[in-house]
Structure formats: structure tokens, C-alpha cells
Amino acid sequence: MKYSKLLPAIFITALLPIAAIAAGDEARWNKVLKPEFFAQQTLEESDNVIELEAPMRAEDPSLVPIKVSSKIKQSPDRYIKKIMVLVDNNPYPYVGEFEFTPKSGKADIAMRIRVNTNSYIRAIAQMNDGTSTMTKKFVKASGGCSAPVGANLDEAMTRLGKIKFRMEGDVKVGEPNSVQLMISHPNVTGMQMDQVTRFVKKSHFVKQINVSFNGKPILTAKTDIAISSDPNFRFYFVPEKAGELKAEVIDTSCETPTDRSVCTGGNTYTETFKIQP
Amino acid sequence: MKVLLLPVLFMASVQALAATALPVKEVADGVYLHVGKHQFPDSKNHGEIANLGFIVGQKCVAVIDSGGNPEQGLALKQAVSDSTPTPICYVINTHVHPDHIYGNSAFKAAEVKFVGHYKLAAAMAARGPYYRDKAAGQLGVTLTAADLIPPDIEVKDSLKLDLGGRSLTLKAHATAHTDNDLSVYDEKTNTLWLGDLLFTEHLPTLDGSLKGWLAEIDKLEQQSFRYVIPGHGELVTDWPQSMQAQKHYLTLLLTEIRAAIKKGRHLEDAVKTVGYSEKNNWVLFDDYHRKNVTTAFAELEWED
Numbered sequence: 001m002k003y004s005k006l007l008p009a010i011f012i013t014a015l016l017p018i019a020a021i022a023a024g025d026e027a028r029w030n031k032v033l034k035p036e037f038f039a040q041q042t043l044e045e046s047d048n049v050i051e052l053e054a055p056m057r058a059e060d061p062s063l064v065p066i067k068v069s070s071k072i073k074q075s076p077d078r079y080i081k082k083i084m085v086l087v088d089n090n091p092y093p094y095v096g097e098f099e100f101t102p103k104s105g106k107a108d109i110a111m112r113i114r115v116n117t118n119s120y121i122r123a124i125a126q127m128n129d130g131t132s133t134m135t136k137k138f139v140k141a142s143g144g145c146s147a148p149v150g151a152n153l154d155e156a157m158t159r160l161g162k163i164k165f166r167m168e169g170d171v172k173v174g175e176p177n178s179v180q181l182m183i184s185h186p187n188v189t190g191m192q193m194d195q196v197t198r199f200v201k202k203s204h205f206v207k208q209i210n211v212s213f214n215g216k217p218i219l220t221a222k223t224d225i226a227i228s229s230d231p232n233f234r235f236y237f238v239p240e241k242a243g244e245l246k247a248e249v250i251d252t253s254c255e256t257p258t259d260r261s262v263c264t265g266g267n268t269y270t271e272t273f274k275i276q277p
Numbered sequence: 278m279k280v281l282l283l284p285v286l287f288m289a290s291v292q293a294l295a296a297t298a299l300p301v302k303e304v305a306d307g308v309y310l311h312v313g314k315h316q317f318p319d320s321k322n323h324g325e326i327a328n329l330g331f332i333v334g335q336k337c338v339a340v341i342d343s344g345g346n347p348e349q350g351l352a353l354k355q356a357v358s359d360s361t362p363t364p365i366c367y368v369i370n371t372h373v374h375p376d377h378i379y380g381n382s383a384f385k386a387a388e389v390k391f392v393g394h395y396k397l398a399a400a401m402a403a404r405g406p407y408y409r410d411k412a413a414g415q416l417g418v419t420l421t422a423a424d425l426i427p428p429d430i431e432v433k434d435s436l437k438l439d440l441g442g443r444s445l446t447l448k449a450h451a452t453a454h455t456d457n458d459l460s461v462y463d464e465k466t467n468t469l470w471l472g473d474l475l476f477t478e479h480l481p482t483l484d485g486s487l488k489g490w491l492a493e494i495d496k497l498e499q500q501s502f503r504y505v506i507p508g509h510g511e512l513v514t515d516w517p518q519s520m521q522a523q524k525h526y527l528t529l530l531l532t533e534i535r536a537a538i539k540k541g542r543h544l545e546d547a548v549k550t551v552g553y554s555e556k557n558n559w560v561l562f563d564d565y566h567r568k569n570v571t572t573a574f575a576e577l578e579w580e581d
Contacts, residue, residue: 059567147404193405
């Protein structure tokens with residue numbers, strides 16, 4: 001079948017403007033996101049404070065691994081206080097905010113996110129002195145058959161609230177140690193097409209994560225629907241002695257996927273993990 | 278000038294009215310198959326890549342997978358009416374992927390029932406907005422909500438469809454290639470239409486559960502069929518022999534990803550190291566392999 005020959009030329013032309021968002025397109029950032037999140041703030045753009053790793057292509061739009069690495073050591077005098085992550089062209093660009101302390105040792109954060117279409121991913125670090133630095137990477141959407149919803153949400157739902165810590169290697173006292181936090185949660189976006197189906201599914205996602213070691217905060221995060229199902233984070237903490245890691249995870253459900261004004265408080269899930277150097 | 282243009286316009290409009298029939302082959306008595314090309318769906322092929330076809334009974338035709346866009350659906354519909362005067366009663370969707378369901382709207386009619394896995398409607402709703410957005414940019418196809426047609430008849434476990442002197446058994450599988458895989462068994466010719474539960478030549482794509490898919494394969498392997506029709510690849514006449522390559526690939530993913538997780542490797546590393554010994558055995562390996570590793574890794578890290 002010669003589909004293309006049947007298409008009127010005007011129809012093909014009409015499709016072109018929305019066909020691809022190219023690298024260099026920062027319209028949504030400049031017009032919407034920067035005014036919304038960083039109005040009247042100076043953002044230095046550089047890789048001097050943090051660096052962002054992301055794949056060139058989002059192989060699986062439901063699960064794109066990204067990593068923010070810090071270039072400076074967390075010390076009581078000078079430390080990264082907060083890292084915000086945004087995906088310019090997602091339906092809800094706000095991915096989350098991750099707050100660190102000097103006890104974090106190293107303000108690195110790795111996570112898995114949903115990337116709907118060709119887009120810049122941005123990480124903005126705010127220092128304890130209030131100055132901010134931004135870095136960004138352009139990621140191309142993958143196409144193909146997968147969608148940014150997750151392959152097996154029912155499975156994630158059956159494990160809902162299960163939390164695992166995984167230490168990466170042996171525990172080193174007084175040094176930054178890397179730990180992985182895995183949360184079983186479908187992180188439902190609520191972006192479904194209601195007219196196609198008989199049911200309406202609201203968003204249902206992890207909104208807050210508090211991780212502490214021996215009662216002192218290491219990582220405090222606000223997260224949203226762009227976090228992949230079964231949220232997965234890697235970060236650092238500095239154990240001075242044996243003790244207990246504790247994660248507190250709170251979810252929520254909102255009426256619409258892109259508005260946070262009508263949400264209901266959800267459940268709190270907790271998990272602890274013994275650290276024995 | 279006007280005189281010269283008119284016949285051209287006339288011919289163009291005739292061509293637009295009567296869709297060109299999709300090439301199909303009768304692979305078994307009353308079983309018609311169109312074999313798709315092994316290509317990544319793009320704006321050149323407009324998503325026309327999957328195997329499609331239909332089975333003809335005395336009273337009814339059942340279409341199995343409708344095409345990668347509404348235009349291809351029309352071409353398949355034309356192929357049905359070129360092959361038989363028997364009317365279409367059912368359009369069966371083997372799963373939610375665009376190359377199998379985007380032709381649905383071409384068949385929409387009062388007397389046609391759409392049939393799918395009981396989780397198909399939910400999958401269509403969840404993926405619909407995204408698929409629709411992508412169709413324009415990536416496939417060069419315009420889709421509306423009306424093009425995504427959920428099933429009128431949902432299969433929870435299994436269901437028999439009577440085509441008149443011919444009975445089809447539809448089976449809803451547990452999560453495997455996707456969470457909404459449906460297979461169609463034609464008793465008359467001992468043919469199993471497996472959809473994307475089977476890939477040959479084209480790299481299998483995982484969008485459900487690796488362990489679930491391997492479990493379904495184990496069950497299917499115990500059974501014997503005269504013909505098996507994959508979602509991508511040629512007609513299989515030596516079941517289960519032609520399925521071994523897929524089984525090997527999926528088993529290798531399982532083994533190597535489990536080993537990587539045990540060693541404390543991260544997903545980002547696994548996509549660069551796991552399964553590359555299979556690279557030369559498949560078409561479209563570079564397009565889908567890393568996505569497969571990603572999906573499988575996210576599943577397997579919750580095992581213990």
C-alpha cells in the first residue's frame with residue numbers, strides 16, 4: 001500500500017512543526033519554567049558544581065536512568081543544599097527536589113525518570129549560601145512500542161510500600177558511602193485517556209521521601225509523577241559508627257495529572273536498615 | 278490545462294476511494310496472513326510492520342490485528358473482501374502495541390465486535406495520549422481518540438468464538454510480552470496465532486514480564502501445533518523449533534541480569550554489558566535490546 005502517495009501534501013506539511021523538538025529548543029524553559037521556579041534569580045550555567053549524566057536516547061521512556069554528581073565535598077561551611085530536577089517537555093516538568101545536609105557526605109543523586117518526548121533534562125543545585133548553578137542534557141525520545149507508564153503496574157501494586165535498602169560495598173566509617181533505596185510503588189501518572197475506557201484512574205505517586213541515619217536527615221526529597229514506577233534512588237551518607245538507616249515514604253493521589261491543588265494525603269511507608277561497619 | 282488535469286484528479290479520487298488490498302497469503306485453509314517487514318516503526322513505513330490477517334468461517338470472518346494505521350486497516354479490510362464474501366464479525370487485538378491496533382477504526386461498524394484481553398482497555402487508556410502524540414511526529418499518522426477502540430468483548434481466561442463451522446479459542450495470557458497478550462487457536466487447521474508472544478528474526482521486545490514470558494513459553498512448548506503465526510516473522514511450521522532462538526535470548530537476559538544484580542551492578546551498566554553475544558542473531562537488536570534489558574532489570578531487582 002502506498003500510504004504516502006495518498007496523503008495530500010498539505011497534510012504532510014501540517015505535521016512538520018510538531019514532528020521534532022530539536023536540541024537548542026529552550027522555549028518552555030525560558031517562557032514557563034524559569035519564571036515559575038527561579039523568578040528573579042541568577043542561575044549560573046556550568047558543570048563546576050554538579051554534572052548530569054543521562055543517556056542520549058531514552059531507550060525506555062518509562063525508565064530513563066539519570067545521575068547528578070557533585071563536584072564539591074559536603075562540609076558544614078559549604079555544601080549543596082538542594083538539587084531540583086526538571087524535564088522541560090514532560091506534561092508535568094517537575095521531577096523533584098532533593099535536599100542534602102553536610103551529613104550526606106556527597107550530594108549525588110541517581111534516579112529513574114519518565115521522559116515523554118525529546119527534551120532537556122535540567123538539574124539545578126542550590127548552595128547553602130543561596131547561589132544556584134544549573135546543568136542540562138538533551139535526551140531524545142525513543143519511539144517504538146513502549147510508553148512512559150511502566151510495563152507491569154499491577155505487579156508493582158501488589159508489592160506496594162515494600163522498601164529495600166542496598167549498601168554498595170562494605171561500610172566505611174567516616175567516609176561517604178553509597179546506598180540504594182528501592183521503593184515498590186506504581187507511581188501512577190493519571191495521564192490516561194478517559195474516553196477510551198470505562199474507568200478513571202487518578203494519579204497515585206510518591207510525594208515525599210525522608211531518609212535519616214541515627215535520626216539525622218541525609219536526604220529529604222519531594223517527588224512527582226515523572227519518577228518511574230518502583231522509585232529507585234542512589235545517594236551518599238557518612239556513618240561515624242554503627243547505626244540505623246531509616247526511610248519514610250509518603251504517597252498521594254491527585255485529581256488531575258498536572259494540577260496539585262486537589263490531592264488527598266496518602267499512606268506512609270517506612271523501612272529501617274542496620275549499618276554495621 | 279483544465280482538460281488535462283481533470284482525468285488525473287478523477288483517477289486520484291478513485292484510488293482514494295478503493296483502498297489497495299493488503300497482500301495476504303492463505304497459509305492454511307481459510308487462514309490468511311500478511312507478513313510484516315522487520316523495520317523500526319517510523320514516518321516512512323507509518324508503523325506498518327506487524328503480521329496481520331484473518332480467519333474465514335462459514336458465517337463470519339475474524340480479523341486478527343488491524344494494522345499500524347487506519348489506512349493499513351482499510352487495506353486489510355479490502356484484502357478480506359477480495360478473498361471472501363463472508364462478513365467480518367470480529368476484530369481481535371492480540372495486544373496494545375500500535376502496530377497491531379491502529380487499524381481498528383477502519384473496521385468500526387455495528388455488526389463488528391472488537392475482542393481483546395481484559396487488561397487491553399486499561400492499557401489503551403494509559404498509553405493512548407502518549408501513542409497519539411507520537412503517531413504524528415514519529416509515524417506521520419494522524420490519530421484521534423476514535424481510532425483507539427477498546428474491546429467490546431473482553432477475554433478474562435479463555436473464550437470460544439464461533440465463525441460458523443469453525444471455532445476459535447482465544448486465550449488471555451498472564452503478563453509476558455505485555456500485560457494484555459491474547460492468542461487465537463484455530464482448531465480446524467491446528468493453527469495458533471501467537472501475536473507478539475513469538476518473534477522470529479525480529480528481536481523480541483519486552484514490555485511486560487520476562488519471567489512471565491518465559492513461563493508462557495514453557496507451557497506453549499509442551500503443546501503441538503501444525504502452524505504457529507508470530508507477531509513478527511514468517512509462518513512457523515516446525516513448532517517448537519523456530520521458537521528456540523527467542524527462548525535462548527530471553528533466558529540469556531534472565532541469567533545475565535540476575536548475575537549483574539547479584540554483583541551490585543546498576544541498570545546503567547547492565548544495558549551496556551548484558552546480552553551482547555546475541556547481537557548478530559537478530560534484526561533490530563540495536564533498536565530494542567537496551568530497552569529489553571531495562572524492563573527486565575527493573576523486574577528482576579525485586580526478586581529477593
